[in-house]
Amino acid sequence: MYTVITLDDILRVLPSLDLLPAIEAAFVAYAEGRAVVPPIGELLFPAVPGDAHIKYGYIDGDDVFVIKVATGFPGNPASGLPSFSGVMLVFRADTGMLESVLLDEGHLTNVRTAVAGAVCAKHLAPPRVERIAVLGTGVQARLQVEAIAPIVGCRTVVVCGRRRTAIDAYAAEMMAKGFSVSTTRDAAEAVRDAQIVVTTTASGVPLLDTDDIVAGTLIIAMGSDTAHKQELSSALVGAVDVYVADSIEQCATRGELRHAIAAGMRTPNSAVALGDVIREPARGRRDARQRIIADLTGVAVQDIAIAKAVSRAVQ
Amino acid sequence: MYTVITLDDILRVLPSLDLLPAIEAAFVAYAEGRAVVPPIGELLFPAVPGDAHIKYGYIDGDDVFVIKVATGFPGNPASGLPSFSGVMLVFRADTGMLESVLLDEGHLTNVRTAVAGAVCAKHLAPPRVERIAVLGTGVQARLQVEAIAPIVGCRTVVVCGRRRTAIDAYAAEMMAKGFSVSTTRDAAEAVRDAQIVVTTTASGVPLLDTDDIVAGTLIIAMGSDTAHKQELSSALVGAVDVYVADSIEQCATRGELRHAIAAGMRTPNSAVALGDVIREPARGRRDARQRIIADLTGVAVQDIAIAKAVSRAVQ
Numbered sequence: 001m002y003t004v005i006t007l008d009d010i011l012r013v014l015p016s017l018d019l020l021p022a023i024e025a026a027f028v029a030y031a032e033g034r035a036v037v038p039p040i041g042e043l044l045f046p047a048v049p050g051d052a053h054i055k056y057g058y059i060d061g062d063d064v065f066v067i068k069v070a071t072g073f074p075g076n077p078a079s080g081l082p083s084f085s086g087v088m089l090v091f092r093a094d095t096g097m098l099e100s101v102l103l104d105e106g107h108l109t110n111v112r113t114a115v116a117g118a119v120c121a122k123h124l125a126p127p128r129v130e131r132i133a134v135l136g137t138g139v140q141a142r143l144q145v146e147a148i149a150p151i152v153g154c155r156t157v158v159v160c161g162r163r164r165t166a167i168d169a170y171a172a173e174m175m176a177k178g179f180s181v182s183t184t185r186d187a188a189e190a191v192r193d194a195q196i197v198v199t200t201t202a203s204g205v206p207l208l209d210t211d212d213i214v215a216g217t218l219i220i221a222m223g224s225d226t227a228h229k230q231e232l233s234s235a236l237v238g239a240v241d242v243y244v245a246d247s248i249e250q251c252a253t254r255g256e257l258r259h260a261i262a263a264g265m266r267t268p269n270s271a272v273a274l275g276d277v278i279r280e281p282a283r284g285r286r287d288a289r290q291r292i293i294a295d296l297t298g299v300a301v302q303d304i305a306i307a308k309a310v311s312r313a314v315q
Numbered sequence: 316m317y318t319v320i321t322l323d324d325i326l327r328v329l330p331s332l333d334l335l336p337a338i339e340a341a342f343v344a345y346a347e348g349r350a351v352v353p354p355i356g357e358l359l360f361p362a363v364p365g366d367a368h369i370k371y372g373y374i375d376g377d378d379v380f381v382i383k384v385a386t387g388f389p390g391n392p393a394s395g396l397p398s399f400s401g402v403m404l405v406f407r408a409d410t411g412m413l414e415s416v417l418l419d420e421g422h423l424t425n426v427r428t429a430v431a432g433a434v435c436a437k438h439l440a441p442p443r444v445e446r447i448a449v450l451g452t453g454v455q456a457r458l459q460v461e462a463i464a465p466i467v468g469c470r471t472v473v474v475c476g477r478r479r480t481a482i483d484a485y486a487a488e489m490m491a492k493g494f495s496v497s498t499t500r501d502a503a504e505a506v507r508d509a510q511i512v513v514t515t516t517a518s519g520v521p522l523l524d525t526d527d528i529v530a531g532t533l534i535i536a537m538g539s540d541t542a543h544k545q546e547l548s549s550a551l552v553g554a555v556d557v558y559v560a561d562s563i564e565q566c567a568t569r570g571e572l573r574h575a576i577a578a579g580m581r582t583p584n585s586a587v588a589l590g591d592v593i594r595e596p597a598r599g600r601r602d603a604r605q606r607i608i609a610d611l612t613g614v615a616v617q618d619i620a621i622a623k624a625v626s627r628a629v630q
Binding site: 002004036038041042043045048050051052054056057058065067069071072073076079081085087089091093094095096097098101103105 | 317319351353356357358360363365366367369371372373380382384386387388391394396400402404406408409410411412413416418420
């Protein structure tokens with residue numbers, strides 16, 4: 001019999017879950033071709049505007065399959081509703097019976113995205129991290145920093161945003177959580193002394209160029225997930241020593257890689273899959289001075305991993 | 316805020332709902348090109364075996380969109396589980412917020428399929444129906460007859476199956492519901508004196524040929540929904556006076572029409588969409604002696620219509 005799991009249930013069990021190994025295993029399965037993840041289903045409501053996406057699939061030999069619906073309606077906040085929402089469904093892969101409905105209202109997508117950032121930090125950060133720079137002041141600007149900080153042992157953050165009120169709210173909230181936070185509205189200034197840079201914006205124009213990034217820096221670029229978004233210049237994507245993608249195929253169509261390919265600055269062949277870095281560390285960082293980009297667009301295997309972990313924790 | 320609706324809730328409200336006009340309107344919207352129904356999403360588990368299908372979409376201007384998951388695992392009954400199951404999700408089309416989760420366990424798919432049969436009977440049956448023949452003894456053999464009987468005012472049924480125990484169980488159950496039931500294992504004999512023939516099997520070879528069907532008969536063929544199933548000979552599909560499809564496109568790839576096209580017996584151009592028959596009765600039956608086939612493969616607009624109707628009835 002199925003279990004209906006509310007957001008309150010989810011928030012209660014999440015702190016007890018060690019999601020990082022589950023998400024790592026999911027990326028490895030994906031890189032090894034053991035994941036069945038059909039093309040994303042899409043419904044568009046151009047007049048509203050809004051959209052719904054359906055990500056679904058399973059890992060070969062696993063006992064579940066997962067279907068995730070995620071919605072994005074940017075006009076919602078004007079009427080007091082969140083811009084993003086969603087539901088995840090976990091089914092038994094041996095019987096097709098519903099195991100659980102995760103009424104997560106989009107929260108698990110936020111969490112699995114942040115955990116992917118932590119996976120990148122674990123495998124690709126330089127040896128010594130003294131400052132994390134974050135571009136953007138939204139949900140991921142918070143969650144990414146919270147997920148990465150314990151991995152690299154750094155609680156010093158510089159945040160860069162456009163609106164002063166949003167920057168100040170971010171700083172106040174993160175300082176209350178024990179982070180040391182400085183602020184700026186200049187992206188180049190924000191990243192100058194950071195060893196990890198996390199870009200979390202919906203920008204359509206590059207915010208960072210080659211000269212902005214010093215030796216050793218890891219850039220985790222998770223803002224771009226459609227063809228029209230771009231946070232890093234194509235020259236920068238071409239110039240780094242190692243370019244890692246959560247999904248090479250997907251990043252080539254909706255990540256930073258897309259623009260670098262179009263500009264002739266990098267080819268998909270020069271990209272390394274995140275799962276391959278986890279399997280074979282030599283494919284990731286080889287010395288402390290390498291500049292590395294990890295391009296995250298979100299892959300259904302992350303949804304499968306987190307939905308299963310939460311479902312089993314609540315049972 | 317969303318509502319979680321269980322199968323018990325659904326069974327409680329269904330008798331109060333007049334689903335026929337809702338399903339008719341859905342077919343009309345589909346025929347008029349006002350429905351947005353992307354290609355069906357599919358997950359296959361060949362080793363089990365089993366499959367899951369995701370049907371989703373919305374009707375332009377409607378205030379909801381619907382995502383349905385339906386699973387089929389034919390080995391389940393050996394372990395006491397049903398072969399089919401599923402879930403429907405109703406979202407607001409203006410905000411993307413979840414309106415309700417219908418934990419229908421596949422039942423609403425059965426109901427909307429039976430209502431489509433009733434729609435066909437309403438618009439395409441000959442004037443006088445004295446006997447309904449049904450091929451097959453499963454869930455749809457029951458639900459189709461129960462849905463069609465009140466439309467045409469006939470409670471005399473002849474059922475044709477392969478296994479005697481299944482036939483007897485069907486007859487006992489339907490007689491308890493007030494039907495007069497005769498039985499046979501010979502399909503041609505079953506349909507000889509029937510004015511409506513409902514085919515509900517998973518047959519891979521034709522069960523009925525041209526000579527089996529007398530003038531005036533309406534055949535509702537709802538068994539075939541994949542490329543490999545076939546209940547009617549291609550000659551019969553070619554010979555009838557009017558061929559109606561719930562979706563011409565879909566029937567051409569997974570309905571009876573597929574085989575008739577391959578055999579050169581009928582072209583998609585000679586097919587009439589069910590929604591067009593509802594809009595313009597002259598495109599359906601024009602005299603009492605016409606032989607007509609209604610080919611049903613199941614269209615997402617039916618799921619949208621029934622999910623919305625149930626969701627609103629429970630709110």
